[in-house]
Structures are given as structure tokens and as C-alpha cells.
Amino acid sequence: AQKITQTQPGMFVQEKEAVTLDCTYDTSDPSYGLFWYKQPSSGEMIFLIYQGSYDQQNATEGRYSLNFQKARKSANLVISASQLGDSAMYFCAMREGNNFNKFYFGSGTKLNVKP
Amino acid sequence: GAGVSQTPSNKVTEKGKYVELRCDPISGHTALYWYRQSLGQGPEFLIYFQGTGAADDSGLPNDRFFAVRPEGSVSTLKIQRTERGDSAVYLCASSLTGTPRWQTDTQYFGPGTRLTVL
Secondary structure, three states: OOOEEOOOOEEEEEOOOOEEEOOEEOOOOOOEEEEEEEEOOOOOOEEEEEEEOOOOOOOEEOOEEEEEEOOOOEEEEEEOOOOHHHOEEEEEEEEEOOEEEEEEEOOOEEEEEEO | OOOOEEEOOEEEEOOOOOEEEEEEOOOOOOEEEEEEEOOOOOOEEEEEEEOOEEEEOOOOOOOOEEEEOOOOOOEEEEEOOOOHHHOEEEEEEEEOOOOOOOOOOOOEEOOOEEEEEO
16 A cells, blocks of 8 residues: 555646645554655755644644644645745655654645746 | 755666766765655655665665665665666655654755666
């Protein structure tokens, strides 16, 4: 089974609007971390936000927030007030407590922000 | 400070040749990771180093792939007898310690090496 599933290959959003990128995960480990990375066309993976499985509150980092629904095993990324520079690939990733150093990535979502 | 750097940025080789890809991690980071990213996919884990030793090489696809980190800093990913299916972007990442401190041990990625095997 896929550890990380991103079902939206591509998304469009109007500049200044909010957008939600979906991510579901699969693990039996009670301890895990969920991450979102941005990959612009330059290729570098840029860390955006992290959510721990035991965190009580949803993570927020500036315009990024993570909608963590543990029972549904979903960790959607919400970008508020989209900017043209947000156009990129976005990857959801997970690390498990019993194998901490291995990241599992989803297949990504290509976000296009329209002016 | 400087991020993770990788050289070369692009490598074109012929089937059957040997290639080396280099990764220079963030200074002071003891953990180093290699990933392979095929077109349209997310990165796939290859190998993880803690210091000089390969702590987990379970992601290496076969024995044509090998990686070293002799002094605990720079790492080289080596691919023997390259095949067309090896064409991908090879990403390197480093983290401070590689120990389970989730947020402070975030992996920081380099820009990758795009390998094309003709």
C-alpha cells in the first residue's frame, strides 16, 4: 500500500485566493511526522511545514497551515493568499518512528497560481 | 549559511558507463540522505548515512549502486554499468543529527543532479 497518497496531479488557484492540497497517509506506527515540501522548477525541495502525530494543534507557518485529521489519516496543506511565486510542485511526506530516517513521499501536486 | 550542494547539476552518459554524483551537505550536519526522483514522481529513498557509515541502504535498487561518505561530510553516489532506467534526478539531503527530534531534524535538500543515460 502507498504510504502517502496525493490525488491531485494539478491544481489552479487565482492569485490572492486560498487553496488546499490533499494528502492522505497510511501507517500503523503511532509515532510519525508529516511534512510538506515545495519544489520549484529549479528542482530544490524546500521545507514548508511539519506536523507530529501527537501534536494537539494544527501546524501553521506564515501563509501555510496543515489541516491534520488524524482519524481520517489526512494532512492537507492550506495556502492562504496565494502568490504567483507559489506556483510549484508540492510534496507531502512522512517519517515513521520505527524507521525515522526514511522519508516516504507522495507523487506531488502541481500548483499553478493565475494572475 | 550555505545549503546542500550537488555536482554536477547535469550528467549525460552512455549506457554501460560509470558515473559518480557528489553531495556536499550543510556544514555540521551528521546525517546525509540520497533520494532518486523519476519524472512525475516524488523522491524515493536510496540510502542514509550517519557520520561515515551507511545506516540504512535498503533503498538502493541493486548492486550497481553504491555510496560512500569517507570523512563524514561529502558523499559520493556511484553507479556502475548505467542503464537507461537509471535516468532520474538524484537528490541529496542532510539533517543535523538524524536522531528522532522531528522538527529540529528536518531534512534539507540540495538542487539535485539530473542524470540522463543515453
